[in-house]
Amino acid sequence: MTSRALMKPQMRGLLAKCLRFHVVGAFVVSLGIAAFYKFAVAEPRKKAYADFYRNYDSMEDSEEMKRAGIFQSAE
Template sequence: MSASAIAKPAMRGLLAKRLRFHLAVAFTVALTVAGGFKFMVGESRKNAYADFYKKYDSMKEFEAMRSAGIFESVQPKK
């Protein structure tokens, strides 16, 4: 075995080449995770809020809190 049989490593431009690959992979993974979070968590949360506010009656809630004596400035109905 001679020393000339071993190929020299490609060092010139190695960082730029590897950065291009890893940035592309990181960008793809980040977009995939963000999209998954939006559709799995965000949409279900948005639907839950929409369902809650379809049935929510703010005046009924206010009257319940007023009759419980929560507010200091509003007297309960007698």
């Protein structure tokens, strides 16, 4: 009967090896989430604001709110 010796577990440098893997993974994931947020949320929001204010007339909007009765003291 042959007895096989079990491999010794890696004890020295184990934390550094695991941290290196997890830090790189966390950096890649956070970079991906930041890019997703920029292109899926921030850019469309900036475009929507730009489109709104391109044709926005504050005086016309103010007059419309006066006619609707929103401004009770400005008649």
